[in-house]
Amino acid sequence: xxxxxxxxxxxxxxxxxxxxxxxxxxxxxxxxxxxxxxxxxxxxxxxxxxxxxxxxxxxxxxxxxxxxxxxxxxxxxxxxxxxxxxxxxxxxxxxxxxxxxxxxxxxxxxxxxxxxxxxxxxxxxxxxxxxxxxxxxxxxxxxxxxxxxxxxxxxxxxxxxxxxxxxxxxxxx
Amino acid sequence: xxxxxxxxxxxxxxxxxxxxxxxxxxxxxxxxxxxxxxxxxxxxxxxxxxxxxxxxxxxxxxxxxxxxxxxxxxxxxxxxxxxxxxxxxxxxxxxxxxxxxxxxxxxxxxxxxxxxxxxxxxxxxxxxxxxxxxxxxxxxxxxxxxxxxxxxxxxxxxxxxxxxxxxxxxxxxxxxxxxxxxxxxxxxxxxxxxxxxxxxxxxxxxxxxxxxxxxxxxxxxxxxxxxxxxxxxxxxxxxxxxxxxxxxxxxxxxxxxxxxxxxxxxxxxxxxxxxxxxxxxxxxxxxxxxxxxxxxxxxxxxxxxxxxxxxxxxxxxxxxxxxxxxxxxxxxxxxxxxxxxxxxxxxxxxxxxxxxxxxxxxxxxxxxxxxxxxxxxxxxxxxxxxxxxxxxxxxxxxxxxxxxxxxxxxxxxxxxxxxxxxxxxxxxxxx
Ligand SMILES: Cc1cc2nc3c(=O)[nH]c(=O)nc-3n(C[C@H](O)[C@H](O)[C@H](O)COP(=O)(O)O)c2cc1C
Ligand code: SF4
Ligand code: FES
Numbered sequence: 001x002x003x004x005x006x007x008x009x010x011x012x013x014x015x016x017x018x019x020x021x022x023x024x025x026x027x028x029x030x031x032x033x034x035x036x037x038x039x040x041x042x043x044x045x046x047x048x049x050x051x052x053x054x055x056x057x058x059x060x061x062x063x064x065x066x067x068x069x070x071x072x073x074x075x076x077x078x079x080x081x082x083x084x085x086x087x088x089x090x091x092x093x094x095x096x097x098x099x100x101x102x103x104x105x106x107x108x109x110x111x112x113x114x115x116x117x118x119x120x121x122x123x124x125x126x127x128x129x130x131x132x133x134x135x136x137x138x139x140x141x142x143x144x145x146x147x148x149x150x151x152x153x154x155x156x157x158x159x160x161x162x163x164x165x166x167x168x169x170x171x172x173x
Numbered sequence: 174x175x176x177x178x179x180x181x182x183x184x185x186x187x188x189x190x191x192x193x194x195x196x197x198x199x200x201x202x203x204x205x206x207x208x209x210x211x212x213x214x215x216x217x218x219x220x221x222x223x224x225x226x227x228x229x230x231x232x233x234x235x236x237x238x239x240x241x242x243x244x245x246x247x248x249x250x251x252x253x254x255x256x257x258x259x260x261x262x263x264x265x266x267x268x269x270x271x272x273x274x275x276x277x278x279x280x281x282x283x284x285x286x287x288x289x290x291x292x293x294x295x296x297x298x299x300x301x302x303x304x305x306x307x308x309x310x311x312x313x314x315x316x317x318x319x320x321x322x323x324x325x326x327x328x329x330x331x332x333x334x335x336x337x338x339x340x341x342x343x344x345x346x347x348x349x350x351x352x353x354x355x356x357x358x359x360x361x362x363x364x365x366x367x368x369x370x371x372x373x374x375x376x377x378x379x380x381x382x383x384x385x386x387x388x389x390x391x392x393x394x395x396x397x398x399x400x401x402x403x404x405x406x407x408x409x410x411x412x413x414x415x416x417x418x419x420x421x422x423x424x425x426x427x428x429x430x431x432x433x434x435x436x437x438x439x440x441x442x443x444x445x446x447x448x449x450x451x452x453x454x455x456x457x458x459x460x461x462x463x464x465x466x467x468x469x470x471x472x473x474x475x476x477x478x479x480x481x482x483x484x485x486x487x488x489x490x491x492x493x494x495x496x497x498x499x500x501x502x503x504x505x506x507x508x509x510x511x512x513x514x515x516x517x518x519x520x521x522x523x524x525x526x527x528x529x530x531x532x533x534x535x536x537x538x539x540x541x542x543x544x545x546x547x548x549x550x551x552x553x554x555x556x557x558x559x560x561x562x563x564x565x566x567x568x569x570x571x572x573x574x575x576x577x578x579x580x581x582x583x584x585x586x587x588x589x590x591x592x593x594x595x596x597x598x599x600x601x602x603x604x
Binding site for chain 1: 251262263300301302305335341342357358362418419427462492505508509515604
């Protein structure tokens with residue numbers, strides 16, 4: 001099956017292109033649309049984006065690979081990201097990471113076998129005044145504690161058992 | 174101890190109103206400054222901005238009015254306003270406030286700036302992690318289009334203005350203004366050589382103003398109350414109030430709006446509630462992680478660009494990070510150095526190689542695997558990073574190393590002598 005954008009995404013991309021004087025400038029927002037629809041930005045997705053924006057595939061690859069938020073490989077349905085930078089470190093983010101590792105069952109940079117959780121350590125999330133900061137998919141969890149994070153993981157697990165699987169990006173954690 | 178005066182001109186988090194709603198924002202006087210700016214006319218607005226001596230709140234502290242003055246008046250090219258909302262310097266979390274709670278204040282600042290400089294297109298570059306903030310700002314922009322505040326005719330004037338959100342995608346270096354422009358143009362975020370400066374050759378090769386979120390948020394206040402009032406909140410040549418963030422080992426971390434020139438020690442003890450567990454201060458990083466660290470004897474300083482220069486540090490973003498007694502400063506520097514190594518864009522050899530090397534030496538010291546001579550090697554390598562690079566990330570990586578090692582040399586030496594971290598059995602404060 002060849003990859004194609006949904007009508008909705010296609011319209012969104014058309015709107016994005018109108019905002020900029022060049023097609024290249026539409027690339028990063030379009031990659032977001034693609035990631036939203038397909039979950040990952042694989043080589044195939046990059047080619048689709050290149051065709052849609054009428055750009056050389058090499059340009060798309062150069063940009064897509066520079067930015068860490070474009071997922072080159074699948075991430076779990078819940079992407080749990082703990083800030084490890086200075087302000088969070090001072091307020092014991094390492095304890096939060098340890099608790100999450102224990103509750104989720106994998107270490108930073110890894111995804112659980114069931115595809116439910118990916119754990120990452122990330123740099124400053126600009127929430128330093130409410131440290132430690134954790135981001136799960138799109139949502140911030142501030143003043144994180146080891147106990148609170150264990151509970152969160154349990155709640156996320158329970159929410160999956162209660163509801164059928166939505167597409168990856170659509171979920172808000 | 175003097176009492177620190179706080180304000181709620183910029184920071185209105187405690188008055189129970191939802192300023193994300195256009196109605197609430199207008200009810201509190203919002204968008205009136207746009208009409209006043211129309212009456213004043215572009216030249217008078219730029220003159221007020223110069224007189225207000227508002228220094229850029231994004232870190233470098235360049236006077237905003239002067240920057241606006243660099244944009245050529247007569248040009249056949251379009252001009253752009255680009256908002257730097259890529260906030261990512263560790264210890265800095267103030268722009269997040271406007272994007273989350275008061276987006277119209279930013280938009281109003283953008284409108285006034287655009288009118289003054291004849292700009293018809295504005296891009297707000299928001300870091301990719303800020304999903305909810307991107308939605309909030311996007312919604313505020315939509316409200317403005319519906320209300321005739323943006324679009325073909327801004328508030329029934331002959332000014333046309335389009336404002337768009339441009340999402341980033343997870344690269345700290347895109348906060349550097351020319352990397353941000355590259356990223357806006359769809360390319361990897363690799364800083365450009367300056368000159369030419371963005372005011373002349375910026376986005377898409379056209380004249381461009383780049384300002385920080387908080388800088389633009391001050392603009393409606395300056396127009397509404399006048400430059401003299403604004404200057405009066407701060408000090409000469411560094412006007413206004415600004416938002417200072419305090420994080421780390423304090424009892425009441427958070428954002429505080431203070432006049433430029435407020436005393437840093439008082440902010441820490443009075444506003445931020447003093448140090449956790451009643452401990453002493455060991456070190457303070459005054460303005461985001463790239464600023465040279467201070468000891469507890471050096472923090473009795475006014476928060477001004479000049480005041481921090483006096484103690485060989487920088488005001489940066491006013492993001493104060495407090496480190497309590499009993500904390501391992503080697504571990505602190507380790508976090509900071511790994512950050513800069515990770516975020517180096519790799520264009521310049523001293524930065525690409527040096528930042529990684531520095532991080533590895535610090536790893537060795539922390540793990541007790543280093544020799545005494547490694548301390549001088551560390552200083553040597555760090556010293557060779559800054560100055561010879563395309564952008565200031567090189568300096569940002571170098572300065573913390575030089576200041577931490579020179580001010581806390583004994584802590585570093587003790588790791589080497591003992592062959593382990595002497596702080597491992599001293600827990601960080603509990604909160
Ligand atoms: C490595 C690096 C990162 C930066 N990150 C930011 C940032 O996240 N936000 C910001 O406003 N300025 C940042 N700056 C400063 C910008 O280059 C620029 O000076 C600023 O956006 C100008 O706005 P202002 O004059 O209103 O402060 C950074 C600079 C460097 C060298
Ligand atoms: S100093 Fe570092 S981050 Fe800046 S351009 Fe050079 S390599 Fe890139
Ligand atoms: S250091 Fe963790 S959010 Fe800033």
